[in-house]
Amino acid sequence: MNSALVSVITPIFNSRKFLKETFRSLKEQTIGFANIEWIAADDYSNDGSYEYLIQISKRHKNIKVLRTQQNSGGASTPRNLALNQVTAPFVMFLDSDDTFEPDAIRLLLDIMTQTNVGLANGAFCYSNRQKKVAEQRYTGRKEGYYQIFDDIDSWFPISHPIFTKMFRTKVIKKKSLSFNPSLRIGEDSLFLFQYMQYIERAYHINKIICSYRYRSNSTSHSINREYFNDLFYAISEINNSLHDSHAYVFYDKFVEVTAYSNMVLLCNTPDITIDEGNEIIEQWFPILRYTYKHGYQAKDPISAILLEAVKKNNLASTKFYFREIKKLVNQNNDKLNEIYSSRTWKLLATIRRLLSL
Template identity: 30%
Template sequence: MSAVSVIVPVYKVEKYLPECLESIMCQTFSDIEIICVNDASPDNSHLVLEEYSKRDSRIRIFTHPQNGGLGAARNTGLKESNSPYIAFVDSDDTVEPTFIETLINLMVQNDADLSWCGNCSIDEHSNFLEAYPIPDKKWTVEQILNTEQLYPSILPVWNKMFKRELIKDIKQLPIVSEDQPALAEYFTKCERIITSSKCLYNYRKNSNTLSRPVEPKPTVWNDFFYSHQLFFEILKVKYPLKKQLKKQAILRCFSILWRIQAFDMLKLKNWNEHRQNILKHLKEDKIGLKFYSPLMYRYLQISFALKSKTKLQKHLIHAALVLSKSRWVKNDSFLKLPFDMLRIFYPNIKHYFKKVLDSIEIISVRIIARIHTIIFPRPIWLVGERPDTAQDNGIYFFNYLKSKKINSYYIYDKKRAKGQKGLNENKVIQYNSFYHKILFYRAKYYITSHNNFCVPQSNFGKRRYSFSAYTKNVFLQHGITYSDNSDDYGKAKSKIDLFICGAKPEYEFVKERFGYNPDQVKLTGFARFDGLHNVNTKQQILLMPTWRKSIWKSRVANNHDFFLNSKYYKVFQSLINNATLEQLLIQHNYKLVFYPHYEIQPYLNYFTTESKSIIIASKEEYNVQVLLKESALLITDSSSVNFDFAYMYKPIIYYFFDRDDFVKNHLKPGYFDHKKDGFGEVVETETDLINQIQNALLSNCSMPQKYKERVSEFFPLYDTNNCERICQEIIKFTK
């Protein structure tokens, strides 16, 4: 018996079924059975199923003699399942490699009755459209129903895992939106629910499959509204329902109403009659109307602007449509919804005006970029990193491209940056300038160490430009990925085409966990590693702790008191004023440079010291790469600069003064444990840190042999050909 049954209803999905099955077969959790129910599909889906069942013995096929609908197919799958846990995957969708593993671990470790994850929408070509994350949290059913953020993901069954003992007797009705009453019944049976913020299910926005029928039959729409009604009727027996949840259902119903083509079929010749009929029933002294869009898509669509500037109160506006006899709509074509109120909202005209201006700007830029391509057809490589710095993988790779006479440009914000030199040449483009925007749509390659940091924004609504289908997005990375940040940089959420890795364990981790195809992840070494050979070291210690999300949030909220009361500030303010440390530095003739992370730099003025041996360094005056090269010893907590330092075979001390809180609130654990896999000693107190500094100074700051061996295993590529490898992989990727 398998641990999980994955039920896949199949109907008219010949085109998408292989991708769906591949994504399930490649799950990191392999103890599954894949139950495919062919719901009398008229295409060649049955041949695809037969082919894949020969390749994987976990696939079981069941066939309906007649089409019964999505609910019937799921019921059959549930009946034939043998596993204690159940998951549903629609046959035109895909799942990320850790979909099953994540959900079953949540179920087992938390003794949960239901687990579910975030999801993404994809188009017919599997291109990412939008992500719908949810919180990492444990819930009761009542908490779920009262949390508005979860409403869009409550209703489908496909991003969830169920207990078979609770769901086995629940039958899905043979109607459209059959998920909803079934889920409502399941909610009445379960107690503990847990959710994951990871977006692991990819929902395809395609309208011609079993799960998304398009036939404009009245019964289809009746089913949709009826399933909503059942959802509430089942739940209200046990749980009080919030008005916000009802409002969400109203919005879903009205979104469907706009798609009903057979609802009244008004003809253009009758429109003026109906328009006048509506106007005469509305008092013009109360509300003024002007119609802009009389008829679209063969059904009625009404748009109007308010003449009065008075903000609307909550009112229900009634308007009667009296149709001509030839177009009379029968009463049974209308549906009575069990909801109490339709709310009208007064639009922000200024916001819409900005959107119009943004659209004009972006369209204009696209046109000019197209003309530029015709006149100057040579491919463009557009490179960047943080717009106000030029000291990361981006600038190193740009310099390499220049040396090879490759047509490249570097994006840089000269207005924000200070202290940067040598960046005034014509190939350096001002961030968010008009030329930057043209190059963004013109570039064949968009290459950056900070994903999306150099994407231009519109001038009016600050709308971020979207990538063109022509451009390949290459991610050089800012630092070695060692924690699980797939929520930010995984395929489900990012628009990265090629992911560059600097170390072997990192490469294996990203390839396994981040959801990319094998050819999208490459081990080349980092571009800046080319400059980490034959370095000259000073008698200097670099103290470089990373940031904290809680401090960053307080800075965004302009809450500096939070920082001054934080453990982070108190720990490092104490350290740079430690008398023993001062004596050690003087005794060994060393300097200590305190350079906090980029996100902590705005608080730098709060740190003070009387020591002449300690320098508090700002990002405007000091270059990180120069500091790393010239320093003999690094003290950090979990900053990724430790990997650069280790690459040079120089000693490191890890100072984890808030280890538990850091792991809990700042990052998700990955493959790298600093105690087991790190390149130096781990300490948690200031006293132990001072002792380790003393030991390092006594050994003339040399890296112990056991850590050198770890470095060699971690970085199998140790040469000055990193930029060359990156360039070759980019070219190879687009061939």
């Protein structure tokens, strides 16, 4: 009989160099590793990840190693494979290159077992090789109970991501929730919104749960035309999936934040040309108009300028503003590139490295 209190699901693809550290963070949990069911779902890696998992699973009976029949190209398929094997009453998600803080599982489990909330949430920090903690997220939010749909404005900013949360297994299984394998971006947002349709309250603590490894060359940080196409498709799928009136409240907020933040990203992405940007704006324009009607307030200068164009309900004006902003951004990038390629900048490289230690 399985005695695990929490199942931790980790989708894996070619993450061999990170797995030892990820595994160590689970072994060092203050709740005790024996109380954890680690379900590691390999997406047909070819770098030795699967073999490493098999090796350590022979020494630990609470490690389940699964493997897809072929590489799926995303996290949804391996996560779904793992969800079918969950036996513990609570579920958490941990990416293969991230780590949990030692008290992470215990802190969230205490909330879930001592209250009747449907979701426990914490904070996270970014990390890289140079600095363990580059930035903390959500540590300054109101700590305590959140009525999901009554406190939408305060809860939404901390509703992401999934790796800071503990879910109730019975809700996932009863409602047959899973990750959409057709989505490359936003599949975790869709899963969250669907889950939150079936719970009333959540609890947030200002404690670091997960250390998120930032890799600038990872696919999740590759911003190009394909990224914007995938994101638009994700929003469309989320719209089609969330039919419940409560869930639409989250959809409204999701579109507000996503649409305008990515418009700013569009202006600042060197790989996107002005012509490509205008095509993307034309695709996104109905969503931009929608968010204005729902009272979105732009907080940064670029968003404010674009919002003024959207207010005029004029696609041509919006494209014009984008073109002018893009020109200014490109000019600034050219100046920065001149500085970075200069002899003085290269000579000062050693000093900068010493100062960053």
